[in-house]
Amino acid sequence: MKQLYLVFGFKIQIYVPPPICKAIFCFSHIPFTSFICICSVARSYVRPAGGPGAVVLNPDQNSWTSATTAGFTTSDITQSEIGYKIIKPITAEPSADLATGPDNGYSDIVKTTDGSGCYMFNNGSNFLFRFRIGGIVNGAKAYNILIDTDMKLGATGSSADPNYIAPTNSGNGNPGFEIEIAFQTGSNISIYNVDGIINPSASYTYSLATNSIISVALSRDNSNADYFYDFYVPLSALNAFGLSSSTPFRIVTTTNTNPGSAFQGTRSDIYGINDELFPNTTDAWEYVGKNTPSVTLDDITSGGGGYPDICTAPPVVTTGIAAGSNVSVTGTWTRLDAAKPAAATITVYKNGISQGTTTCNTGGSWSFTVATLVSGDVITAKAQSTGESMCMVSNSVAVTTCAPANISSSSSFVLTCLSNRGAGGTRPDGARIKIYTIAYNGSLTLFADDATTTYKTLYNGTANPVGTTV
Numbered sequence: 001m002k003q004l005y006l007v008f009g010f011k012i013q014i015y016v017p018p019p020i021c022k023a024i025f026c027f028s029h030i031p032f033t034s035f036i037c038i039c040s041v042a043r044s045y046v047r048p049a050g051g052p053g054a055v056v057l058n059p060d061q062n063s064w065t066s067a068t069t070a071g072f073t074t075s076d077i078t079q080s081e082i083g084y085k086i087i088k089p090i091t092a093e094p095s096a097d098l099a100t101g102p103d104n105g106y107s108d109i110v111k112t113t114d115g116s117g118c119y120m121f122n123n124g125s126n127f128l129f130r131f132r133i134g135g136i137v138n139g140a141k142a143y144n145i146l147i148d149t150d151m152k153l154g155a156t157g158s159s160a161d162p163n164y165i166a167p168t169n170s171g172n173g174n175p176g177f178e179i180e181i182a183f184q185t186g187s188n189i190s191i192y193n194v195d196g197i198i199n200p201s202a203s204y205t206y207s208l209a210t211n212s213i214i215s216v217a218l219s220r221d222n223s224n225a226d227y228f229y230d231f232y233v234p235l236s237a238l239n240a241f242g243l244s245s246s247t248p249f250r251i252v253t254t255t256n257t258n259p260g261s262a263f264q265g266t267r268s269d270i271y272g273i274n275d276e277l278f279p280n281t282t283d284a285w286e287y288v289g290k291n292t293p294s295v296t297l298d299d300i301t302s303g304g305g306g307y308p309d310i311c312t313a314p315p316v317v318t319t320g321i322a323a324g325s326n327v328s329v330t331g332t333w334t335r336l337d338a339a340k341p342a343a344a345t346i347t348v349y350k351n352g353i354s355q356g357t358t359t360c361n362t363g364g365s366w367s368f369t370v371a372t373l374v375s376g377d378v379i380t381a382k383a384q385s386t387g388e389s390m391c392m393v394s395n396s397v398a399v400t401t402c403a404p405a406n407i408s409s410s411s412s413f414v415l416t417c418l419s420n421r422g423a424g425g426t427r428p429d430g431a432r433i434k435i436y437t438i439a440y441n442g443s444l445t446l447f448a449d450d451a452t453t454t455y456k457t458l459y460n461g462t463a464n465p466v467g468t469t470v
């Protein structure tokens with residue numbers, strides 16, 4: 001409401017409407033004192049102009065993306081004509097967090113009250129997408145879907161993508177996405193094969209008139225209208241890339257101030273992160289992709305289970321696990337960000353088989369006793385917090401046997417601590433401690449003792465055992 005002026009004791013209030021109103025209704029709720037005008041906001045499509053738009057995106061072919069001509073009144077998700085499934089952001093998506101482009105504008109992914117800003121849907125024949133964008137402008141931009149079909153991303157680690165392309169000073173890399181779908185305003189909707197490619201050619205193109213609709217959302221980020229950018233591609237085209245209805249894939253949504261492939265353009269906004277904290281675009285895509293749960297096309301049908309809960313951050317398994325009985329496996333766990341639950345259940349695996357669970361608070365350490373470990377066993381762990389998915393695995397630690405040839409025969413020597421910062425323990429009085437490295441052929445090289453200057457063995461500040469021979 002905007003109070004304009006007082007005229008002869010009559011308070012006149014004028015509503016300043018959003019850009020598109022179905023109608024403006026005015027009434028006086030207290031006779032002769034004030035008038036209230038309500039804009040019944042039309043969630044009508046705004047592009048393409050001059051017709052009902054794509055039948056796939058607007059099945060009843062009226063002028064509304066809402067389920068009824070009453071528009072969106074309480075929720076533009078539950079009242080949507082298409083039952084889009086929410087793509088859950090890995091962390092809160094801020095407004096005005098852009099790498100390039102005007103804040104709150106045509107490339108800013110914004111959110112509604114539940115935190116969501118991107119959506120997708122499988123209608124049985126087509127793959128539909130919806131971006132919630134803070135504004136609209138004439139001109140050619142791109143709204144890009146990056147799809148990882150082999151669950152591999154990054155240059156290193158057990159799930160590295162063999163087709164990883166590093167970024168250069170002059171352009172984006174590709175951390176391991178295989179398919180890209182781009183809504184390129186001003187030209188078309190394209191599907192690109194980007195498997196090991198950063199300068200892709202479109203494998204399929206579809207016209208904006210038949211495959212896209214832009215309409216007004218209920219949310220009003222920055223106190224002005226937000227828009228739904230809807231587009232779709234046929235499932236048959238994705239099937240040609242090997243993506244079946246049950247193929248797990250990961251999805252990253254991103255906007256681009258250039259009208260083309262994300263890999264060739266200038267990143268504006270990646271959904272699910274504060275872009276101001278991720279200056280390297282390729283690393284940001286990889287970070288989001290790796291922290292994203294997998295989904296299938298079956299999940300996002302009207303009867304499907306929906307988009308999975310977001311992943312709990314993985315634990316870290318402490319290295320240096322020796323073979324034996326009742327071995328204590330230890331590690332740490334830290335949540336992805338402060339908005340996430342502070343505790344997680346840790347499941348420990350031996351050779352991929354669950355051995356049991358323990359718990360951990362964020363920033364803390366955990367331990368779990370495994371009954372038997374032999375050299376070559378591989379230990380991993382996963383974490384799960386309330387309301388989240390257990391979809392990320394820790395580092396892998398191989399169990400080793402430690403039996404150097406000249407191991408001390410003293411039973412009074414006890415190693416109580418071993419970490420990458422050093423080791424500590426107790427020893428018989430007067431004994432000298434020497435640390436050796438062991439080569440693959442079994443030969444020993446002195447690493448540290450009380451006479452070594454680089455890595456020195458200390459005895460809690462005492463001179464003991466000077467003169468002792470070991």
Ligand SMILES: [Ca+2]
Nearest residue numbers: 094095108109
């Ligand atoms: Ca944003």
Ligand SMILES: [Ca+2]
Nearest residue numbers: 134221224225
């Ligand atoms: Ca807005």
Ligand SMILES: [Ca+2]
Nearest residue numbers: 148152161176
């Ligand atoms: Ca991949």
Ligand SMILES: [Ca+2]
Nearest residue numbers: 270271273275
């Ligand atoms: Ca963002």
